[in-house]
Amino acid sequence: MTESNGADVHALIGPYVVGALSPAEAAEFEAHLAECSACAAEVTSLREVTVTLADAEATPPPASLRSSVMAAIGTTAQVTPGPVETPEVTPVDEVSERRARKMWPRIAVAAASVLVLAAVGIGVGSAYQQRQQTRALEHDVMMVTTAPDAHAMDLGLGQSHLVMSDSMGAVVAMGDNAPMPASGMEYQLWLMMEDGSSHPGPTFMPHSDGEFMTVMSAPMDGVVGVAVTEEPAGGSPAPTGQTVALVHL
């Protein structure tokens, strides 16, 4: 049998989506998927068919399932978010590394959408206004982090990172576990320019659990670094306070 070799590997797409391959064949097909974007796209779209097939079977599970699952996850370690999904393949080349690095901001953005965002410019407003502003911020962040040229760097304020996109002309700073600035102070984002000047960005405050997110729109030409300083509430036109994070590009 040669069906699973060479060009015929495309033909495994149907059996793969419905789970009708042996583990070895599935591994071989997944290796192919990593290299064939056409097949990968078709798998993604056909999987939605199997979602409908499964949803059509939905049945209230026994009450004991919830308790046993919730108890089990309490003692089950999670895998690391490593980039390797198909251990059989994926030579680590530059492209896959870059893709892996880009994943994390997207994941973080999705997560952020269910969290409280310490958004810039959220003053004292109605809950509705706050939600609208949070949405707008999330939208902006999503636009930046999903740009084809988005790239991420560690920021070093709590567990955080920057995501920059030249094409969007914007930089996002987001993360967790940031310490609170000194009383009466706020954090402010800066773009450091190659001529030595600093472009003031928005001020922001972490939420009480240290989560924060902010976005700054500006042309990225001539930007050589990104910094975060502590500034008096409302921000400063030029950095005056302590630098709490600095990234050289």
Add this chain to the structure above:
Amino acid sequence: MDHVGAQSRAQRGAQSRAQGRAGAEPVPAGANPDSLAALLVQSGRGSAPAFEQLYNQVAGSVFGIALRVVRDPQLAEDVAQEALVDVWRLAPRYRPDAGSARSWILTIAHRRAVDRVRTEQAHRARSQANSVTAAGQSAEPDDVVETMFAEWQAARVRKGFAALTQLQREALELAFYKGYTHREVAESLNVPLGTAKARLRDGLIKLRDMWEVEK
């Protein structure tokens, strides 16, 4: 879907901040794939409350597809538990750009069920499994919303399958609901392997195109 129920459960449970915000606007889960993706990502960062909300949205389908494939309620519960714990364990690897959270989760569930039915078949006759009943088990309160959603989806599936050729339909039923490999499908339907593979694929494509138009 179960999402409305999920919201009320979330709100009467510990009012974690994340749940409070997520619960601001109840939307049927079927129409809100983004929130499930967010819950999955949150779960991947170790949040048990997020995982329990995720559970509310998917447990019915996870258990349902497991039951359809393995046929035995006790076995289906085992499979569903393994699958859901897998979802928890593997959540950090979920990539939102590689497909919907729901398909990621239900693929894990379906694989687990198929693995189990293939293993079980080596041990005992399927008919024996079929005779086991759910007697004595107490189900979760039947969520009206979820039931309606499942019925609506089931109607779509019936209609979709009716539009397939007999070979497409039979191939999909054997592979997806019974856990047959493509070789077993070919043997069972007495067609060449290449034909079995092609019918699985074009059957899925036909369903996809039909259901995409409906949306």
